[in-house]
Amino acid sequence: MNIIVCVKQVQDPETPASQFRVDEAAKKVIPPPGIPPTVNQYDANAIEAAVQLKEQHGGRITVISLGKDTARDAIKQALSMGCDAGLLIDDPAFEDADAYQTANVLAAAIKSVGDYDLILCGRQASDWDQAQVPQGLAELLGIPSVTPVAGIEVTGTTLRVKRLIEDGYEVLEVPMPALLAVSNEANQPRYPTLKGIMAAARAKVDVKSAADLGVNAVGRKVQLLRLYVPKVESQIEWITGETPEEQAANLARRLREERVI
């Protein structure tokens, strides 16, 4: 089974809010000093799902990332978890790519890799949380896609996929090749073993530019009008009452007045 996993390197979501800064004029997020970027958490779920499928059915996993040179670390992490080969698309023209442009260059990269049975992505990236690339990518490749996915089984050339819906999940049958956007319910990503880390050191990461793939950065669909950190104001209101029961009742009434419950 040939699996491709698309991985994005994002700013560490555990960055303290106090260290999160944006350059409003340039409309860019300023990377916080001393806090290295990490693999998008949902992508780690996609990597884990791929490695589990490889353990069950055999095969080969190629990791693709569009990003700066630092995204090599994200690919190395995927390799250390059990993926086999890496491809980094490093091109300054795509630094601020929107979802459409990203899907476009990833589609070209996937075609350059060759045959595949399954493409796994994370359901969304924790930096912009748009959840657009996976479906766009499937559309460009002309294959079915499912999102968000909480479980995958393979029988022959068919996938049985658990898709999350409100209050539960539905089970879909999907012919391969297909694209699945994996959610955190699917698994708990493994920590790389020492041997995995050593294997990642031996593995080679290919680097290509968009031009190598015959793609250029046109066709942008999204215009970023303004980027700013919203001001959060908080007020504290003490809820009183003679007894704990009365305090709870008063609290419930206030929350209802504020339409919180």
Add this chain to the structure above:
Amino acid sequence: MAATEPLDIDLLRRSAREFFAHEYPPPRIRAMDEAQELDPQLWRDIAALGWLGLSIPQEYGGAGASTVAAAVLMEEIARAFASLAVDYALGGMIARLLSDVGTPEQRVRWLTGFAAGEEILSFGISEPSGGTDALALTTRARLNGDHWVVTGQKLWTSMAHKASAIITVARTDDPDPPDRRARGISLIIVPTGQPGLSISRVHLAGMRAAGTCLCYFDGATAPANHLLGPRGRGFHAMLGMLNVERVLAGAISVGIARGALEDAVAYAKDRHAFGRPIGAFQAIQHPLAETAAELEAARLLVHHVAERIDAGEQPTKEAAMAKLFAAEVAIRATDRGMRTMAAHGLAAESDMQRYFRDARLQVFSPVSNEMAKNIVGEALGMPRSY
């Protein structure tokens, strides 16, 4: 020294940090420290990550990683939980000994289970009468037909209460000539769970979860083929390990010092007095800046010595320096951390008091700082002082 494999140091560091942050965050570590025991699951988890096989050559199923990699991992483990680092360091030393001088049967018998985390091995050299003067040991082993009979005591033996066997340093032969005390000492793998060997826990103020034990050998037996390395040359077998052991002890000190610095800085930014964060006062800020500088220097020294060991050198003087310097850095870092946090550092819920207590071991183990200075002094060409 077996050939070592390259690996991505940053990836190793990051994965170790994430493992502890998510699986064993400080409250879980504090609970183990208070219970004075490692959670057996923690040992199994680090085995599953392949950490126990780090120093075992690849031909025996290990990772065969470099001393630099070992130092990085050791720092991360010690940053999270120094008690675990002590046991991990001892385990690594035992694995290296078995790999270096064990027979093929001994390696198959002991290394596989050890690397898988299924079997624990302990190492007993220190005795109630002393640790620094190791050659004064009084435990004796006598070959009686097809087995060894061991009599004596070992003190501070880490994890002996959980071990399947204790690699026991014992005198098997009288030294010849008598003043060459290193001669006639042998290593014997003594199985636990036998009437002739009783093991009890010793409770300490620092490294509380490392599991130090007192072991009485009263006619304990071991099959004759449990002799590890050549008879009478056990001490010589250990000599090749000493530099690695010392540089990794330095890495443990670096990990403890880093914990103290990180926690102290976070506290100094957050805690207010006289309308300002206490970190705004130079009396608080400068000592932490000193720790930061010393920590950087200690880590560089540790890595430098580790690189030289990986290059096939035996940097005895520098390994002693790294052990000595890093231990003193940990002592100063934890002392400054305690001052920064005042009463809050002393509270049972604080990690700082644990760092402070744990750092105390680093001064005298695995070799005391005084002994490390003796070694450096001798290497500088002055007469041997001990």
